[in-house]
Amino acid sequence: MHLGKEHSHIENDPNYKGLIVNKGVEQPPSVNPDAARRFLQKRPQELTLAQYVDGILAGDITILSRAVTLIESSLPKHQELAQQIILKCLPHSGSSVRLGITGVPGAGKSTFIEALGLHLIEKGAKLAVLAIDPSSERSKGSILGDKTRMESLSSTPNAYIRPSPSAGSLGGVARKTRETIILCEAAGYNTIFIETVGVGQSETAVHSMVDFFLLILIAGAGDELQGIKRGIMEMADGIAVNKADGQNIQKAQLAKTQYSNALHLFPPTRSGWIPRVETCSSILSEGISNIWDMVEEYMHKTKSNDFFNQNRREQAQYWMYESINEKLKNNFYHNALIKNKIAEIEPLVNSGQISSFEAARELLELYNKQV
Amino acid sequence: MHLGKEHSHIENDPNYKGLIVNKGVEQPPSVNPDAARRFLQKRPQELTLAQYVDGILAGDITILSRAVTLIESSLPKHQELAQQIILKCLPHSGSSVRLGITGVPGAGKSTFIEALGLHLIEKGAKLAVLAIDPSSERSKGSILGDKTRMESLSSTPNAYIRPSPSAGSLGGVARKTRETIILCEAAGYNTIFIETVGVGQSETAVHSMVDFFLLILIAGAGDELQGIKRGIMEMADGIAVNKADGQNIQKAQLAKTQYSNALHLFPPTRSGWIPRVETCSSILSEGISNIWDMVEEYMHKTKSNDFFNQNRREQAQYWMYESINEKLKNNFYHNALIKNKIAEIEPLVNSGQISSFEAARELLELYNKQV
Known part of the structure; x- marks a missing residue:
């Protein structure tokens, strides 16, 4: 939108009656260049496995948090690094x-x-x-x-x-x-x-x-x-x-x-x-x-x-098995063909037109044909 | 074993001094031939699907029991027939x-x-x-x-x-x-x-x-x-x-x-x-x-x-999913290589030498290579 003539133009034009925009003061940069430099320096660099482990063992909260972020990440690269960190931390x-x-x-x-x-x-x-x-x-x-x-x-x-x-x-x-x-x-x-x-x-x-x-x-x-x-x-x-x-x-x-x-x-x-x-x-x-x-x-x-130790051992085993079972199920239920077939078969199970076990059998048959 | 001369031989031999075996009375057959015939008639014949279903719907306890035996059998042939019977019985x-x-x-x-x-x-x-x-x-x-x-x-x-x-x-x-x-x-x-x-x-x-x-x-x-x-x-x-x-x-x-x-x-x-x-x-x-x-x-x-119907529907779904999950787990844990690897890795998990999740990852990797 044009609100008025530019100051420089009208400066020397005594007949101009329009809006005059005064030349402004130069605005300071919205980013402090020093702060920006410091920020860029502080920005997370890729850490090595050793740096992560040393940092965690030294109780460095920032590094701990970054390692937890790796655990939470779904990127395979992050997951792999996270597993290595965990392995090194386990004895501690x-x-x-x-x-x-x-x-x-x-x-x-x-x-x-x-x-x-x-x-x-x-x-x-x-x-x-x-x-x-x-x-x-x-x-x-x-x-x-x-x-x-x-x-x-x-x-x-x-x-x-x-x-x-x-x-x-x-x-x-x-x-x-x-x-x-x-x-x-x-x-x-x-x-x-x-x-x-x-x-x-x-x-x-x-x-x-x-x-x-x-x-x-x-x-x-x-x-x-x-x-x-x-x-x-x-x-x-x-x-x-x-x-x-x-x-x-x-x-x-x-x-x-x-x-x-x-x-x-x-x-x-x-x-x-x-x-x-x-x-x-x-x-x-x-x-x-x-x-x-x-x-x-x-x-x-x-x-x-000794229930304490026994319980901790059982918990470790529990998580191994839980983790396997979870993954087996994920592979199955996230399969595109299976998803479609479930959408088709579930109403039949609900209305009693086919038995739960027959439905399961058909789904597994379909799955086994694929893998 | 020869216990004595046969009766027919010694009958006319006045000088014989050995053991004389008297000719026995013919034993009645240990199996009553009538009963055996009846038993053979009653012996389970292979029934057709229609005979099973009709029998069950008529409330025939013998046929019901035989159908339940099919359900309990691990033979694939029996399982298949059982599933067909169940399918026909579902509406009833x-x-x-x-x-x-x-x-x-x-x-x-x-x-x-x-x-x-x-x-x-x-x-x-x-x-x-x-x-x-x-x-x-x-x-x-x-x-x-x-x-x-x-x-x-x-x-x-x-x-x-x-x-x-x-x-x-x-x-x-x-x-x-x-x-x-x-x-x-x-x-x-x-x-x-x-x-x-x-x-x-x-x-x-x-x-x-x-x-x-x-x-x-x-x-x-x-x-x-x-x-x-x-x-x-x-x-x-x-x-x-x-x-x-x-x-x-x-x-x-x-x-x-x-x-x-x-x-x-x-x-x-x-x-x-x-x-x-x-x-x-x-x-x-x-x-x-x-x-x-x-x-x-x-x-x-x-x-x-309406909780009753809702609950029944949810139960039917539950059993479909339970049945799938059970089978997925069975396939995994009954795998011979997996069994060996678990025997090897579980002590490491118990003693905290590797994490539960890393152990799970290794086992799944091994499994996926096979199937």
Whole structure:
């Protein structure tokens, strides 16, 4: 759009009546050339395997984060490098306490993690907080997506917070998180929290990679439980009844008694540990140390009866098999011909026109012809 | 061996001093020729597909049993015929009540099944009792292996009792049982019990093929629960506290209250149904009708909110996918090279020398090179 004659032209034209645009002052460059140079220098360079491993073992958070990004990447080149890093880190991993934390949204999980995390860091711990939330792609990261949820913790040097890997299936997300545990442990984090939302399948995955599984509930056994998936309560090694503060204290105590009685009816755990219920207030940081005492007692008990090591070995095997099974299924279900055939055959199964097993047989026959 | 001269020779020889064998009376044939002829006539002839289907639809127990034997056979020829029979029976199946029954040995499962079964048959039901017990090959059929466990029921014309298929993996056993359900329904059985022992993985399989899942417990929440697998209680749509008789009545009532309170703490089921606890005495046949009332109430509720149909559709899909996944895994893990490699790599995973995921990758690479 032409708003007026250029100043230089009209400067010497006394008859000009139009809009006069004054010559402006030269604008400073929008980018500080010094800063740009520094930024370019700081830009991630390709690191060698040795640089990654040394950096992680030295506890360098930036390098740790970049290695985790490799784990999360789907590029084959990145995956290969990630596997080599993990292999080198494995001998330096394994000596942490791995704590799974679940609870429905609204139970105060992040406040709890912040309170417990700060308590442990005060006692000298190095804490990594990871998450498994396969829905995070859809929900744009419902948990740990926003570090500001744990403001104090995320500004503490001895805490490393990493949101859930967002891509893909539960199996994929779980694999990435489990590999990240190894790197975090090699980087010196002696306490690992794995957060998850107690509404999906992900609890089983988390349960299979932690030593202790903690369920966060709130007082009033009614509507608050609506979102918790059936079966999760039986997985718990401990329950924390959160928000036991102010007018809630009595209700929380009552809930504690009720849950204790319920847990008492469950068959004993394989660990020989009897799950316990404690109340706490994350906001007031009250009762938080009791909950950690429970975890430590559990660790002591399972390390002396050797369940701890046995469980870790079984978990390692579990993940090997899980990982194979996941891949076998992916290959099958991502096959284009199979996809089409499933779309065609599923309605017939639903309406009882062919049996589930005959449908499976036809699909497998089609698949075997191809590979 | 020659014991003496033949009678005919020595008859006319007065000087003979040796052993004389008297001519014997001709023995009657050890096989009654009439019976043998009848037996040969009755001996299973190869039936045609149409004969199988017509027989099943006419409620012929002998033909039904032979068809189930085809389902259980591992011969490809039998499998193919079985699938054709199932296909023809499918349109005539689906209209029964499918009840899963679990409980540890000692809870009185078979007495309970007998009591409930006779109660239903008296009311006009046709009952098929099936079982899933993948351990039965090893334990020589710990459940339903011996029909004499349910004497009165097994001598009732309207009851069909079939022990657990004994061969192979849980997936295989479960498939066979699920296919047997179809044939039983087509044969006019309007009530199907699937029995399982509450100690293994099989409950999930049973839970995925029944409408209502009943857990049998006994009074005294202590040692009796030792054997029940964690997680099973949360699957139950109802609990029967059995052996509520004699001096046990009060204990059973107390147990009922405790379990009710515990169930109340669980999150609601997807069906919208609130699981209930009832006491009963199978030996005295007391309280048995209450338990069936509970099942009928459940059926009414889930049929009116459409959970019933939705659940059945989901179950059909579940079995299609389960069946595929099972087969994919079988192909992999039964591969000879893979077996050797697993034996080699598992100790490395256990001792943390290589990561679970790297081990999985190597195994898959080896497998893909072959197929």
